[in-house]
Amino acid sequence: xxxxxxxxxxxxxxxxxxxxVRFDRGLGLALAAAILSSWLVVLLGFSYGALVAEERxxxxxxxLGAAFPNTGFLGYPxxxxxxxxxxxxxxxxxDRLAMLVPSLSVSTTxxxxxxxxxxxxxxxxxxxLNPPLHAAVGAVSLRLVDVDAGVVAxxxxxxxxxxIGPAGFFLLGLMLSLERPSHGAGELRRAxxxxxxxxxxxxxxxxxxxxxxxxxxxxxxxLAAAMPCAFHLLVLARVFDLRPQLVRLLVVGSTVPAVVAVxxxxxxx
Numbered sequence: 001x002x003x004x005x006x007x008x009x010x011x012x013x014x015x016x017x018x019x020x021v022r023f024d025r026g027l028g029l030a031l032a033a034a035i036l037s038s039w040l041v042v043l044l045g046f047s048y049g050a051l052v053a054e055e056r057x058x059x060x061x062x063x064l065g066a067a068f069p070n071t072g073f074l075g076y077p078x079x080x081x082x083x084x085x086x087x088x089x090x091x092x093x094x095d096r097l098a099m100l101v102p103s104l105s106v107s108t109t110x111x112x113x114x115x116x117x118x119x120x121x122x123x124x125x126x127x128x129l130n131p132p133l134h135a136a137v138g139a140v141s142l143r144l145v146d147v148d149a150g151v152v153a154x155x156x157x158x159x160x161x162x163x164i165g166p167a168g169f170f171l172l173g174l175m176l177s178l179e180r181p182s183h184g185a186g187e188l189r190r191a192x193x194x195x196x197x198x199x200x201x202x203x204x205x206x207x208x209x210x211x212x213x214x215x216x217x218x219x220x221x222x223l224a225a226a227m228p229c230a231f232h233l234l235v236l237a238r239v240f241d242l243r244p245q246l247v248r249l250l251v252v253g254s255t256v257p258a259v260v261a262v263x264x265x266x267x268x269x
Contacts, residue, residue, distance in 0.1 A: 005167050009160045011135035013076065016157025017092035018139035019149040027093075029215035034098045036213070037206040037225065042067040042106070044197055044205070052190045060114020061243040062190060064236065065250035066197040068107050069227035071095040073168025074255065078227075078262045079220050080161045085154070088161050090220040096136060098224065107236060115240025168231060183249060191246060195254050199226055223262070228254030 021027070045066035046059075053059035069075065072095055079091035099106055142149045183191070203225040210217040229251045237247035 001171055007131050009163050009167060011131040012156050012160040013092050013164065014096060014132040015135040015139050016153045016160065017089040018136045019143070019153035021089045021093055026216055029213055030210065030217045030221060031097055033206060033209040033213050033215045033217055034094060034221055035100050037209040038098045040205050040209070041197065041202045044201060045194070048193055048197060052193060056114050057116055057243050058246065060110055061237065061246045061250070062194045063110055064107055064233045065191070065194040065229045065247065068103060068230045068233060069198065069202065069224060070230040070255070071098070071224045071227055073164060073171070073231050074259070075224055075227050076161060077165035078259070079223060082223065082262055083220055085157065087220045088157065090218055091224055094221055094224045096132065104232065107233065111236035111240045111242050115242040171231065179245070182245065187246060191249055191253070194250060198229060198254060202226060228258040
C-alpha cells in the first residue's frame with residue numbers, strides 16, 4: 001500500500017506544488033527559516049532524549065517523536081482544509097524541503113543508530129527510484145523552459161489531495177499494533193516532554209528563526225511545524241525494534257488532538 005502511494009499520490013502532489021507555487025526571495029527566506037528550525041528541533045530532541053531517556057532505544061524513539069512532524073499523510077489534508085489549494089501546495093513544498101535533504105532519510109538514520117535490530121543499508125536503487133524527486137525535477141524543468149503545466153497540475157493536485165487523507169489513515173490502521181498498551185508513569189512523562197517539543201517548541205523555534213532571518217513565514221509553515229508525530233515512525237519502530245509501544249503512544253497520542261483542533265478551528269473561523 002505504501003509503495004502504491006509512493007509511486008502515485010506522492011509524485012502527483014509534488015508535481016502540483018512545484019508547478020504552481022511562486023518561488024521568490026520571500027519564500028526562499030521562509031524555507032531557510034524552516035530548514036534551520038527543523039535541524040534545531042532535531043538537536044533539541046537529541047538533547048532532551050540524552051537528558052531523560054534510560055536506554056538508547058528509548059532516546060531514539062523520543063528524538064523521532066519530537067523532531068518529525070506528519071507533514072504528509074496528515075499535513076496535506078489539514079492544510080487543504082485550513083488554507084485551500086494554495087495552502088496544500090505550500091505544505092508539499094515544506095514537506096519536501098524543510099530539512100533540505102529528504103526527512104525520511106534522516107529519520108531512518110536515527111532509527112538505525114538507536115534501534116536494537118540491525119538491518120541492511122538501502123542500495124543505490126532505493127536512492128535513484130524516487131518518484132517524488134523525479135516529479136519535482138520535472139515540474140521545475142518545465143517552468144525553466146516556460147511551459148505552464150498548471151492546467152494539468154491543478155486537477156491532478158485536487159484528486160491527490162482527496163486521496164491522501166484516507167490513504168494515510170488506512171495505512172495507520174495497518175501499521176498499528178493491537179497489543180495492550182503498557183506504560184509506566186516515568187515513560188508517560190518522558191513521552192509528554194517529547195510531545196511538548198513537537199507541539200510547542202517546534203513552531204516557536206520556527207518563529208525565532210523567521211525573526212532572525214527577517215523572513216515572513218507563511219501560516220502553513222507554522223501548521224507544518226506543529227503537526228503531530230509522523231505515521232512512518234511506526235514503521236521505523238517495528239523495522240529497527242525501536243520501542244514500538246512508545247512510538248505508538250507518541251503517534252496516536254499526538255494525532256487525535258491535532259486533527260480535532262485543526263478541524264474545529266477551521267470550522268469556526
